[in-house]
Amino acid sequence: MSRKRLFWPALAFALVLLAAGCDEAPNEAASSGESGGAQGGLNIAVVTHGQASDPFWSVVKNGVDAAAKDTGNTVNYQAPQTFDMVEMSRLIDAAVAGKPDGLVISIPDAKALSGSIKKAIDAGIPVISMNSGSDTYKELGVLTHIGQTEFEAGLGGGERMAAAGVKNAICVNQEVGNAALDLRCEGFTESMTKAGGKVKVLAVNLTDPTDAQQRISAGLGDADGVFTLGPTGATPALAALKADNKLGQVKLATFDLSPEVLQAVADGEVLFAIDQQQYLQGYLPIVFLTQYKKYGVVPTGIVQTGPAFVEKANAAQVIDLSKEGIR
Amino acid sequence: MAVTEAPPGPQADERVRRAGLLRRLLSRPELGAVAGAILVWVFFSLVAGNRGFFTLDGTASYLAVAADLGILAVAVCLLMIAGEFDLSIGSIIGASGMVIAMLNVEYGWPLWAAILMAIAFSLVAGFLNGLVVVWTKLPSFIVTLASLFIFRGLTIGVTRLVTGRTQVGGIDVSASPVIDTLFGGQLGRFPISIVWWLGLAALATWVLLRTRVGNWIFGAGGAPEASRNLGVPVDRLKIGLFMTTAFAACLVAILQVVNFGGADVLRGTGQEFQAIIAVVIGGTLLTGGYGSPIGAVFGALIFGMVRQGIVITGVNADWFQVFLGAMLIVAVLVNNYIRRKAAEAKR
Numbered sequence: 001m002s003r004k005r006l007f008w009p010a011l012a013f014a015l016v017l018l019a020a021g022c023d024e025a026p027n028e029a030a031s032s033g034e035s036g037g038a039q040g041g042l043n044i045a046v047v048t049h050g051q052a053s054d055p056f057w058s059v060v061k062n063g064v065d066a067a068a069k070d071t072g073n074t075v076n077y078q079a080p081q082t083f084d085m086v087e088m089s090r091l092i093d094a095a096v097a098g099k100p101d102g103l104v105i106s107i108p109d110a111k112a113l114s115g116s117i118k119k120a121i122d123a124g125i126p127v128i129s130m131n132s133g134s135d136t137y138k139e140l141g142v143l144t145h146i147g148q149t150e151f152e153a154g155l156g157g158g159e160r161m162a163a164a165g166v167k168n169a170i171c172v173n174q175e176v177g178n179a180a181l182d183l184r185c186e187g188f189t190e191s192m193t194k195a196g197g198k199v200k201v202l203a204v205n206l207t208d209p210t211d212a213q214q215r216i217s218a219g220l221g222d223a224d225g226v227f228t229l230g231p232t233g234a235t236p237a238l239a240a241l242k243a244d245n246k247l248g249q250v251k252l253a254t255f256d257l258s259p260e261v262l263q264a265v266a267d268g269e270v271l272f273a274i275d276q277q278q279y280l281q282g283y284l285p286i287v288f289l290t291q292y293k294k295y296g297v298v299p300t301g302i303v304q305t306g307p308a309f310v311e312k313a314n315a316a317q318v319i320d321l322s323k324e325g326i327r
Numbered sequence: 328m329a330v331t332e333a334p335p336g337p338q339a340d341e342r343v344r345r346a347g348l349l350r351r352l353l354s355r356p357e358l359g360a361v362a363g364a365i366l367v368w369v370f371f372s373l374v375a376g377n378r379g380f381f382t383l384d385g386t387a388s389y390l391a392v393a394a395d396l397g398i399l400a401v402a403v404c405l406l407m408i409a410g411e412f413d414l415s416i417g418s419i420i421g422a423s424g425m426v427i428a429m430l431n432v433e434y435g436w437p438l439w440a441a442i443l444m445a446i447a448f449s450l451v452a453g454f455l456n457g458l459v460v461v462w463t464k465l466p467s468f469i470v471t472l473a474s475l476f477i478f479r480g481l482t483i484g485v486t487r488l489v490t491g492r493t494q495v496g497g498i499d500v501s502a503s504p505v506i507d508t509l510f511g512g513q514l515g516r517f518p519i520s521i522v523w524w525l526g527l528a529a530l531a532t533w534v535l536l537r538t539r540v541g542n543w544i545f546g547a548g549g550a551p552e553a554s555r556n557l558g559v560p561v562d563r564l565k566i567g568l569f570m571t572t573a574f575a576a577c578l579v580a581i582l583q584v585v586n587f588g589g590a591d592v593l594r595g596t597g598q599e600f601q602a603i604i605a606v607v608i609g610g611t612l613l614t615g616g617y618g619s620p621i622g623a624v625f626g627a628l629i630f631g632m633v634r635q636g637i638v639i640t641g642v643n644a645d646w647f648q649v650f651l652g653a654m655l656i657v658a659v660l661v662n663n664y665i666r667r668k669a670a671e672a673k674r
Contacts, residue, residue, distance in 0.1 A: 052645055076641045081648075082596050085494075086395075086583050093388040094638035097379035111496050112587040119384075176491055 042073040044289055045095035046282075048106040048131065049088055051079045056256075056278060060131070062325045063282025064104075071290045076100075085112035092116040102126050102289035107133025107140070114140055126292055130281040132180070134302055143292065144299045146284050148276035148306030150180045154187025156307040157227060157253060157274055161188075162195035164271055166225030166251050169199050172216060174206035174233040181229045184255060188227055197225075204233065212236035217244055225251045231258035234273075238264055257310065262322060266315035275318070276306035279326050354670070356610035356618060359662030360625035363608060366661055367629050367654065371636035380639050387516040388639075393631025394520040395579050397624055399598060400605040401524070401531045402575035404623040406568045407606055408535070410548035410615030411467040413569060415456060416576040416602065418478035420595025423449050423580035425482050428495035428590035438503045446577050452478065453573025457566030475599065483592045496589030510585040520582045524624070527575070531620040544568070549616025605630050608658050610666065629658050 046064055050057030061077055068075040078095060080087035085108070093116050095103065103120050107113055107129050120127055121141045129137040130146045137145040161169060169192060171185040189199040202219045204212035213236035216226070226241070228234040234254035241247050253271045254261055264270040284303060292298045310318050321327040352358065371380050379385040399416055406413055423445040430441035456474055460467045486493060500507045512519040535541035546554035547561045555561050576595070584590050609626030611618025633654045642650055 074641075076638075077643070078638055078647075082593055083591075084594060084596070085587055085589075085591060086594065089587070090388060090392055090635065091638055093384070093391070094635040097382055097385035097388050097635075098375075098639050098641070099379055109494060109496065109589070111589060115586070123384075178492070 042071075042101040042290060042293055043098075044068075044073050044075045044102045044104065044286060045098065045100040046075060046077045046104040046285075047088065047091050047095055048077075048079050048104075049083060049085075049108045050106070050131075051081065052077065055258075059325055059327065060278045060282035063279040063284075064286060065282075066279075067283040067286035071286055073286060073290060075286060083108075085109045089113050089116040092120065096120045096123055096125065099123070100125060101293055102128070104128050104130060104285040104289070105133075105142075106131040107136055107142075110136035110140065117142070126289060126298075128285040128288055128298075130285050131278065144288065144301070144303060146281050146288075146303045146305060148304060149302060150183035151187040152304070153255070153274060153276070153307040154184040154189075155191045156187075156309075157184075157255070157272075158188040158191030158199075159195070160272060160309065161225050161227060161251065161253055162192055162197055164225075164251055166192075167197045168223045169197060169225035169227055170202045170216075170219055170223050171199055172202050172204055172212075172226060172228045172233045172237055174204050174212065174228070174230060176203045184229050185227075199227075204236070206230075206232040209236045209239075213240045213243070216240040220244070220246070220250065224249060225253070228252070228254040230254070230256045231261055234258075234261050234264075234270070238269060257318070257322060257327060259319075259322065262310065262315060262319045265310055265312060266319060268312055271311070273310045274307040275310050275327060277308050277327070278305070280305045356666070357622040357625060358610075359665040360609045360622040360629070362665050363658040363661045364625045364629050364632070367632050367636070367658060371632060371640070375636055375640040378639055378641065380636060383516050385635070385639055387518070389631040389635035390521055390628075391518050391631075392634050393627045394518065394524040395582065396598070396601055396605055396630055397524040397627035398520070398527055398575050398579050398582075399572070399602040400609070400623040400627045401528045401620045402568075402572040403599075403602045404606045404609065404611050404618055404620045405531055405535065405544060406572050407603070407611050407613070408548045408615060408618040409544045409565060409568055410551065411460065411565055411568065412471060412603070413456065413572040414468065414471040414599045415452070415474040415478055416572055417595040417598040418475045418482065419449055419452055419573050419576035420580045420583075420598060421590075421592055422452070422478045422482045423577040424584045424590035424594050425486050425495065425592060427581065427584050428498060429486065429489060432495050432497050432589075433490060438498070438500065438506055442506070442581055445580065446574065449573040449577035449580075450570050453570035454566060456573065457569035460569070461562045461565060471599075479592075479596075486592050493592045494589060495591075498584060498588050500585050500588065506585060510582050518582075518586070523578065523582070524627075528620050528624045535620060540564070545616060601630060604655060608655070608662055610662060630655075633658075 048057065048060065050060065052058055052061045064075055064077055076095070078091045080091060089112065092105065092113065096119055103125050105117065105127065110133060117127060117140050127142045128144055128146065129142045132147065134145050134147055134149045171188050173181050173185055175181055185201050192199050202215065204215050216237050217240040226237050228237050237252055241250055241252060247269060251271045255274045257273055257275055261270060261273050265273050288298055318327050403413060426445040426448050427441045430436040430444055431438055456471055460470045483493070486495065500511055510519065535544060543554065543559045543564050546559050547564055551561055583594065605626035606623045607613060608629055609619065609622030611622060633651060637647055637650050
């Protein structure tokens with residue numbers, strides 16, 4: 001009897017909670033926007049393929065939230081629970097149904113998302129892309145792209161390594177077949193070869209660090225430089241060099257940041273780490289959409305956020321910012 | 328002509344009580360789900376009505392989500408009424424999709440042949456599931472949990488072995504207009520998957536309520552030993568139902584591959600649990616023997632409305648999963664309450 005009595009109050013309570021929660025989210029952004037100063041007042045939807053629980057994308061979301069505050073806009077960030085293009089396109093459709101003033105997306109798979117993106121553009125919503133899709137955004141009708149183009153980033157990495165005196169390097173690819181990673185190695189190879197060095201691509205499995213470490217040790221040969229494409233390649237590479245006592249002779253550099261990588265850079269074990277500054281990939285699209293809505297101005301072409309180099313000199317500052325979720 | 332007293336009409340037999348239409352409606356298993364669906368719709372209309380929930384686009388977006396889940400839910404409903412679970416359908420979605428994509432893109436098979444191959448693959452997968460369950464007499468929960476991992480692992484492993492990637496795209500559907508219309512067509516803003524969903528639900532309801540096989544399904548779930556003694560081929564029935572759920576998973580995979588032009592090794596992850604939730608919201612008991620595919624239709628509808636409604640409302644992505652779980656609990660509670668009330672009203 002008491003169970004039945006409690007049912008309706010419990011249901012009412014749950015519904016009130018839900019309604020309160022639903023209203024809270026937009027109000028939060030709007031009120032913090034007022035303190036920001038700029039007029040803004042736009043409603044912008046952001047749909048990416050990276051969950052806010054992912055440390056990389058958490059920084060992007062921080063950029064988005066900061067831009068919302070500074071411009072006084074209401075921004076809604078959505079991402080699928082897993083890397084699923086079907087779910088992502090549904091999220092874009094739902095966002096478009098709300099008729100936002102602007103849409104920011106990442107384009108990991110242009111073919112799968114083209115339908116939803118076209119719907120948004122046909123509905124008259126300005127779309128800006130970030131992080132992925134630098135080679136497909138233009139034909140879809142997207143205004144501009146903000147991110148790091150992988151080939152150019154690899155190119156920059158190779159130039160730096162060659163300048164540090166590396167003549168014979170291996171490029172460790174932890175996920176062969178991932179087009180973005182392949183491009184990084186290609187850019188690296190081109191600039192190294194131009195500087196007179198040579199490069200060998202070594203494939204390892206990102207899910208098995210122990211095996212990766214063994215393979216790197218075995219594949220070192222007489223190389224004097226190791227270039228990895230992410231923390232899942234850098235950590236086993238560092239372990240391999242330490243185990244073989246080659247830290248002084250072989251120079252190690254990597255793409256992307258992680259706490260271990262940053263510490264290694266600060267300690268001088270890693271020559272440099274390439275930062276794609278994903279905070280800007282979250283921050284800038286909001287700013288650009290605001291200006292586009294106001295005056296019709298928007299950057300033409302790709303806005304590069306990387307490669308930015310973290311070296312021993314600036315490592316300490318980056319570590320502090322990384323703890324705050326900015327880098 | 329002798330005048331005799333008119334014989335007493337049917338209502339004179341006081342042992343049989345005629346239930347009014349309202350009473351009969353109240354005791355249907357779907358009622359709770361319908362009420363839940365109305366409740367959720369009203370809620371989002373209040374909260375998100377002016378943000379696009381009412382528009383054709385908004386409606387199409389949640390119906391599309393509901394259709395994909397609904398196709399699975401209808402098949403899973405039949406299986407659960409028969410007393411079994413199938414946790415591997417998510418993996419079968421990924422595997423079937425990848426079969427189509429790899430055969431068409433890597434090996435140049437025509438699209439219709441790749442699709443037929445995927446259907447054959449899914450039927451074999453379902454058959455294996457059913458065979459293992461029936462032979463080993465292990466709970467289907469365990470058997471299909473194992474096949475969830477096995478099929479997913481096979482998908483990832485074989486795809487990377489053959490293509491070196493985890494996504495296979497580049498399927499050109501425009502070369503096969505029949506397939507394009509059948510699986511990728513649109514009715515206005517609404518995808519054709521909705522037609523497949525409602526059609527399959529109608530078929531399942533007809534089978535369940537109007538055919539012998541339907542009786543068998545209820546029997547196998549409610550009283551398996553008694554059914555066996557009465558001559559119901561429970562084992563063959565269960566194997567057939569596992570093949571049905573696998574086929575439903577393949578159909579969803581075909582729809583997704585045709586609509587999105589490619590396949591992904593992780594597609595379908597988690598769909599098996601969402602399908603079970605939709606079926607349970609729809610009034611089917613977890614213990615078997617009682618349920619309704621129409622209820623599963625409304626369960627999937629509730630799920631779709633909640634999924635897209637939360638996004639349209641503008642809830643911060645960080646809190647998305649909290650709201651999804653809370654709304655589902657509320658929907659199930661309403662469902663159970665109404666079912667209890669209906670059961671009491673019967674007396």
